Amino acid sequence: MTDVLIQNARLIDPASQTDSHGDCLIREGRIAELSDQPNTLKAPKGAEIINANGHVLTPGIIDMRVQSCHPGAAHRETPQSLANAAIKSGITSIICLPNTYPVLDDPEMLLSQCRMMSGLSTAGQDLRVYSYGAATVGLKGEAMAELGLLAEAGAVGFTDATKTIANSLTMRRVLSYASMLNRPVIQHAEDPMLAENGEMHEGEHSTRLGLRGIPDAAEDIVISRDLSILRLTGGHYHVAHIATAKGVALIRAAKAEGLNVTCDTAPPYALLNDIAVRDYDTRFRLSPPLRSEVDRQAVIEGLADGTIDAMASDHSPQDRDVKSLPFGLAEPGYSGLETLLSMTLSLWHGGYLPLMRVFALLSHNPAQILKIDGGQMAVGATADLTMIDLDRGWQVRGGDFASLSVSTPFEGAPVQGVVIGTWIGGKKVYDHKLDLHANGTR
Amino acid sequence: MGNQNRQDNGSAKADDQLGFAPLQDKHLLGIEGLQRPVVEGILDRANTFADLPPRETLSHLKGVTVFTIFFENSTRTRVSFDLAARKMGASVVNVPVATSSIKKGESLIDTAVTLNAMHPDILVMRHQNSGASLLLSNYVDAAVINAGDGRHEHPTQALLDALTIRRRLGHIEGLNIAICGDIANSRVARSNIHLLSILGANIRLISPTTLLPQHITEMGVTVYHDMAEGLDGTDIVMLLRLQQERMQGAETPSQREYFHRYGLTREKLALAKPKALIMHPGPMNRGVEISSELADDVERSLITTQVEIGVAVRMACLESLAAGVLGRQKS
Numbered sequence: 001m002t003d004v005l006i007q008n009a010r011l012i013d014p015a016s017q018t019d020s021h022g023d024c025l026i027r028e029g030r031i032a033e034l035s036d037q038p039n040t041l042k043a044p045k046g047a048e049i050i051n052a053n054g055h056v057l058t059p060g061i062i063d064m065r066v067q068s069c070h071p072g073a074a075h076r077e078t079p080q081s082l083a084n085a086a087i088k089s090g091i092t093s094i095i096c097l098p099n100t101y102p103v104l105d106d107p108e109m110l111l112s113q114c115r116m117m118s119g120l121s122t123a124g125q126d127l128r129v130y131s132y133g134a135a136t137v138g139l140k141g142e143a144m145a146e147l148g149l150l151a152e153a154g155a156v157g158f159t160d161a162t163k164t165i166a167n168s169l170t171m172r173r174v175l176s177y178a179s180m181l182n183r184p185v186i187q188h189a190e191d192p193m194l195a196e197n198g199e200m201h202e203g204e205h206s207t208r209l210g211l212r213g214i215p216d217a218a219e220d221i222v223i224s225r226d227l228s229i230l231r232l233t234g235g236h237y238h239v240a241h242i243a244t245a246k247g248v249a250l251i252r253a254a255k256a257e258g259l260n261v262t263c264d265t266a267p268p269y270a271l272l273n274d275i276a277v278r279d280y281d282t283r284f285r286l287s288p289p290l291r292s293e294v295d296r297q298a299v300i301e302g303l304a305d306g307t308i309d310a311m312a313s314d315h316s317p318q319d320r321d322v323k324s325l326p327f328g329l330a331e332p333g334y335s336g337l338e339t340l341l342s343m344t345l346s347l348w349h350g351g352y353l354p355l356m357r358v359f360a361l362l363s364h365n366p367a368q369i370l371k372i373d374g375g376q377m378a379v380g381a382t383a384d385l386t387m388i389d390l391d392r393g394w395q396v397r398g399g400d401f402a403s404l405s406v407s408t409p410f411e412g413a414p415v416q417g418v419v420i421g422t423w424i425g426g427k428k429v430y431d432h433k434l435d436l437h438a439n440g441t442r
Numbered sequence: 443m444g445n446q447n448r449q450d451n452g453s454a455k456a457d458d459q460l461g462f463a464p465l466q467d468k469h470l471l472g473i474e475g476l477q478r479p480v481v482e483g484i485l486d487r488a489n490t491f492a493d494l495p496p497r498e499t500l501s502h503l504k505g506v507t508v509f510t511i512f513f514e515n516s517t518r519t520r521v522s523f524d525l526a527a528r529k530m531g532a533s534v535v536n537v538p539v540a541t542s543s544i545k546k547g548e549s550l551i552d553t554a555v556t557l558n559a560m561h562p563d564i565l566v567m568r569h570q571n572s573g574a575s576l577l578l579s580n581y582v583d584a585a586v587i588n589a590g591d592g593r594h595e596h597p598t599q600a601l602l603d604a605l606t607i608r609r610r611l612g613h614i615e616g617l618n619i620a621i622c623g624d625i626a627n628s629r630v631a632r633s634n635i636h637l638l639s640i641l642g643a644n645i646r647l648i649s650p651t652t653l654l655p656q657h658i659t660e661m662g663v664t665v666y667h668d669m670a671e672g673l674d675g676t677d678i679v680m681l682l683r684l685q686q687e688r689m690q691g692a693e694t695p696s697q698r699e700y701f702h703r704y705g706l707t708r709e710k711l712a713l714a715k716p717k718a719l720i721m722h723p724g725p726m727n728r729g730v731e732i733s734s735e736l737a738d739d740v741e742r743s744l745i746t747t748q749v750e751i752g753v754a755v756r757m758a759c760l761e762s763l764a765a766g767v768l769g770r771q772k773s
Contacts, residue, residue: 199572204657208474210572210594210632213656280573324551326571328592 009052015376060092072101099161105134179235245298317405623682
C-alpha cells in the first residue's frame with residue numbers, strides 16, 4: 001500500500017480536542033506521524049503527496065443509525081448504492097439496523113450481512129459495516145433474541161430497530177442480559193399505543209391539517225420507564241433519534257444522576273419542525289415525527305451541552321411509490337447519508353455548535369458509545385479519515401443522490417460543506433475531483 | 443375573467459353566462475385561507491341559484507365535463523354534486539370506485555393521471571385521507587373540488603351551512619353558533635370553524651374531551667364540555683355525526699352515555715335562545731346526536747333545508763371553477 005502524506009491540513013481531532021494546521025502521514029493503513037506545523041513532515045520515498053490547501057482533515061464519520069435494506073429491499077437501496085452514498089459523504093463506518101428481510105435476529109444472518117456488505121471492495125470501497133442484533137426474535141418485542149451468539153457474531157448493540165421494545169418485562173430482561181455482554185440497548189422511544197395510527201406531531205398543526213397526532217409524551221413515557229428499568233438492571237441504555245424537549249430533559253437528568261445513558265438525534269430534528277408538514281408533503285413524513293419548535297430548540301441545546309452524544313443520519317430509504325401517496329398512507333423515512341455532514345455543519349455555520357463539537361458528534365462519540373474502532377486521529381490509529389471544504393456551497397437535490405432513495409426533507413436547501421476525499425484504512429476510497437469528472441458538476 | 447363583476451354580486455342574475463368567478467384559486471380544496479369577499483361572492487351567487495324554480499335547468503356549463511370520484515361512501519354529497527352539475531348543463535361522469543381498478547390497488551396518483559387523460563374540467567373528490575385532494579390537484583389539469591378529505595376539510599358543506607343560516611336569519615355576523623359532537627374526526631367542523639370565523643360568528647365547541655383535538659382553541663373557538671353551559675345563549679346548534687365507522691376504540695363509553703350527555707333533546711334545546719335552530723350535515727344517528735322527535739321539528743330543524751341549499755351552493759362553486767378553467771384555456 002502506498003504511503004500518503006497529507007500536507008497543509010487543518011487537523012481536527014475530537015478525541016484529543018486538537019485543532020491545528022499541520023501534516024498527516026499514513027503508512028500501512030495507520031496514521032504514522034502527525035505534525036502541528038504545516039509542510040514539516042518529510043515524504044517517504046514513493047509516497048503520494050496531497051496538498052490539503054488548509055482544508056479540514058478529521059476522523060471519518062461513524063453513522064450509528066442506518067437502514068441498510070440488505071437483505072430484502074434492494075429496490076430501496078443496494079449495498080453498492082449505500083456504500084457510494086456513504087463514502088462521498090465522508091462516512092467511513094456505518095452501523096446497520098436489524099430490520100431487514102429476514103430480520104437479523106440470527107447470528108448467521110448477521111455474519112453474512114456484515115461480510116457481504118463489507119466485501120464490496122469494487123472501486124476500492126471498503127466501507128466499514130457493523131450491525132446491531134435484534135433485541136427480540138423477529139423484532140416482535142416478546143422473546144429475547146440470542147444476544148450472546150449475536151454479540152459473538154459481531155453485533156455492536158441490540159435494538160428492535162424502528163419498533164419500540166414496549167413490554168416492560170422484555171425490556172428489563174434485554175437490558176439486564178445485554179449488560180452482561182457489555183453492549184448497549186438502543187431504543188426507538190415511542191409508546192406504540194399512544195402513537196397508534198399517528199401521522200405527525202400532535203399540536204396545532206395536526207389539528208388544522210386533520211392528521212392524527214403523536215403526542216410528545218409518546219417519547220418521554222418510554223424513556224422515563226426505561227430509565228426506571230435501568231436503575232434495576234444496570235447496563236447501557238441508548239435512545240435513538242431523540243426529538244422532544246421532555247426526552248432531552250430526561251436524558252440530561254439521568255446523566256446527572258450517573259446512569260449509563262447515551263442518545264443520538266438526526267439532522268431533521270435539529271433543523272425542521274412540524275410546520276414543514278403544512279402541504280402534506282410526504283418528504284416530511286418521518287419517524288419519529290418532526291416535533292414542535294420548542295422541541296427543536298431543545299434538541300439543539302442538547303447537542304450543544306453534551307446531553308445528546310451523537311448525530312446519526314437515521315438513513316431510512318423509501319422508494320418513490322410509497323412516498324407518492326396521501327400523507328397518512330406514505331411510509332416514514334428519508335435518505336439521510338448524503339446530508340448528514342452538511343446539515344450538522346449548518347449548526348456550526350449558524351453559530352449553534354463549535355466545530356469541535358460537530359466532529360465529536362459525528363465520529364468520536366459514536367465510536368465511544370459502540371466501542372468500535374475509529375473516531376480519532378492519533379499516531380497509531382487506523383487511518384479512517386475525511387477531508388472537508390467547510391465553506392463550499394451546494395444545493396440539496398435528492399435526484400442527484402448516490403443513494404437509490406431520493407426523498408429528503410432538505411430538498412432544495414442551500415448548504416455548505418463538501419467532502420474532498422475519504423480514506424478508509426489508509427486507502428483513498430473517494431476523491432471529489434474524480435467524482436466531478438465522472439458526474440459533471442455537483 | 444369574472445372578477446370585474448364582483449360589485450354586482452347581489453344582483454347577479456342566474457342566467458349570466460359564466461360571468462362570475464369569485465374563487466381566485468384554481469381549486470376549491472378548503473375554506474382556510476379564503477377571504478371574506480370571495481366567500482360572500484359565492485354565497486351571493488348560490489343564493490340566486492337557490493331562488494330558481496326547482497325544474498329550471500341552466501346551460502352555463504354546457505360542454506364542461508365534471509368527474510365525481512368518491513373513495514368514501516356518500517349519498518347526499520355525491521348526488522348533490524351530480525345534480526348541481528347537471529342543472530348547470532355540464533356532463534357528469536360518476537367514477538365508480540368500489541368496482542374499479544382503485545380497489546385493485548391502483549395508487550391515487552395513477553388514478554389521477556388516468557382520469558386526467560380524459561380531460562375533465564372539474565374533478566370532485568372525496569377521500570379518506572387528509573390532504574388527498576391537494577395531492578390530486580398536483581397531478582391533474584382539471585380544477586379540483588374537495589368533497590371531503592379525511593379529517594381535514596369539506597368546504598362545500600360549510601358554504602351550504604352558511605347560506606342556510608343566512609337565508610333563515612338574514613345574517614351570520616355576531617351569531618352564537620355551537621358545534622357539537624365529534625370534533626376530532628370531523629372535516630365539517632374544521633371547515634365550519636374557518637368559514638363561520640371569516641363571516642364573524644362566535645363559535646363554541648361542545649364535545650367530550652376525548653373527541654376534541656389538541657390546541658383547537660388556537661383556531662379561535664371557545665370550548666365547553668357541558669352541554670347546558672355551551673348551549674346557553676346560542677342561536678344555532680350544529681350537530682355532528684358521531685362517526686362510528688371512524689371510532690378506533692372507545693372515545694366515548696357508550697351510545698347511551700353519549701346521548702345522555704351530548705344528544706340534543708327538547709329539554710337541552712330549551713337552554714339555548716328561544717328560537718334557536720338545529721343543523722346537521724347528515725346522515726343523522728337518531729337517538730345518538732339528536733332525539734328523533736326534534737329532528738323532525740320543522741320549526742327548529744334546518745336539516746332538510748341544508749340538503750336543498752347544498753345543490754345551489756355546489757352550482758355556484760362549479761360555475762366559479764369552470765369559469766377559471768375556461769378562462770385559462772382562452773388565455
